Amino acid sequence: DRPLRQLAADDRLRVGTAVDMTALAEDAPYRSLAGSEFSSVTPENVMKWEAIEPRRGEYDYAAADRLVRFAERHGQKVRGHVLVWHSQLPSWLTEGDFTKEELREILRRHVTDTVRHFKGRIWHWDVVNEAFNEDGTLRDSIWLRELGPGYIADAFRWAHEADPRAKLFYNDYNIEWAGPKSDAVLDLVRTLRAEGVPVDGVGFQGHLGIQYGLPGGVAANFQRFDALGVQTAVTEADVRMIMPADDEKLRTQAEGYRLLLDACLRARHCVSFTVWGFTDKYSWVPDTFEGEGAANILDETYRPKPAYRALQAAL
Ligand code: XIL
Numbered sequence: 092d093r094p095l096r097q098l099a100a101d102d103r104l105r106v107g108t109a110v111d112m113t114a115l116a117e118d119a120p121y122r123s124l125a126g127s128e129f130s131s132v133t134p135e136n137v138m139k140w141e142a143i144e145p146r147r148g149e150y151d152y153a154a155a156d157r158l159v160r161f162a163e164r165h166g167q168k169v170r171g172h173v174l175v176w177h178s179q180l181p182s183w184l185t186e187g188d189f190t191k192e193e194l195r196e197i198l199r200r201h202v203t204d205t206v207r208h209f210k211g212r213i214w215h216w217d218v219v220n221e222a223f224n225e226d227g228t229l230r231d232s233i234w235l236r237e238l239g240p241g242y243i244a245d246a247f248r249w250a251h252e253a254d255p256r257a258k259l260f261y262n263d264y265n266i267e268w269a270g271p272k273s274d275a276v277l278d279l280v281r282t283l284r285a286e287g288v289p290v291d292g293v294g295f296q297g298h299l300g301i302q303y304g305l306p307g308g309v310a311a312n313f314q315r316f317d318a319l320g321v322q323t324a325v326t327e328a329d330v331r332m333i334m335p336a337d338d339e340k341l342r343t344q345a346e347g348y349r350l351l352l353d354a355c356l357r358a359r360h361c362v363s364f365t366v367w368g369f370t371d372k373y374s375w376v377p378d379t380f381e382g383e384g385a386a387n388i389l390d391e392t393y394r395p396k397p398a399y400r401a402l403q404a405a406l
């Protein structure tokens with residue numbers, strides 16, 4: 092069997108995975124597969140604000156640096172994740188009592204210092220993550236409340252200034268198909284680019300659940316973004332199910348992975364397809380969605396599931 096990264100290279104596509112740094116350090120088969128199957132990696136948690144600045148002004152890039160070095164040794168690109176988000180913020184920030192001016196300066200420094208630290212070593216940055224509600228209005232977050240909608244353009248400008256060669260992405264979930272949320276993202280990206288804001292790409296997270304039915308129109312939706320001239324990427328694919336798993340659910344799951352990959356392969360400017368972890372041994376799903384699981388392409392013992400075979404066949 093040729094590894095996914097080799098199959099994807101024929102399509103000039105990077106195939107990536109989110110990496111759990113504890114597993115990478117402690118689990119040799121995990122480490123070996125992370126290096127051999129994928130041509131791009133995303134830190135699952137260690138580049139998030141709470142991880143790199145747990146106390147104000149005290150930066151800790153050690154774990155993120157380890158992943159960047161791992162990637163470089165394995166000929167992999169790094170998707171930086173994530174600069175501006177409402178979640179996984181340090182408590183000194185969310186519980187602090189700051190003026191709007193102070194918060195804007197705190198955000199500017201966070202974006203600038205982080206991007207500068209990794210300058211030249213990050214392929215894509217997820218600059219702004221999950222800024223919209225399902226109805227297409229902007230999410231009520233500390234950033235929207237305190238800084239207003241302009242924080243989005245500001246973040247892209249600051250990131251670009253700090254590393255002009257990194258490709259800058261807007262990233263979100265439930266935007267894989269056409270609807271109020273993806274319409275809003277399309278509109279945002281079109282407007283920002285018209286204003287000269289350096290937005291290079293849109294990341295479709297790709298967190299699906301088979302109990303909702305698989306989405307339709309995903310390829311056509313990717314085309315709408317492609318037509319704007321921006322790059323696209325599937326950034327966090329996983330397809331969860333209500334446990335226990337059975338053969339039919341695993342077949343539907345495989346179709347879910349396949350439709351996401353197909354949409355990417357059919358979009359001219361879709362440059363990477365990343366899974367949010369590659370084994371059911373380590374997954375955020377059971378901890379986040381009660382009673383759900385088995386969302387990944389390999390099982391807990393690293394055996395390929397139908398989903399892995401589907402990706403292999405489609406590449
Ligand atoms: C998740 C991680 O997988 C978990 O380990 C963590 O506890 C919470 O965050 N969208 C994103 C990712 O952009 O950063 C999230 O990752 C999953 C949803």
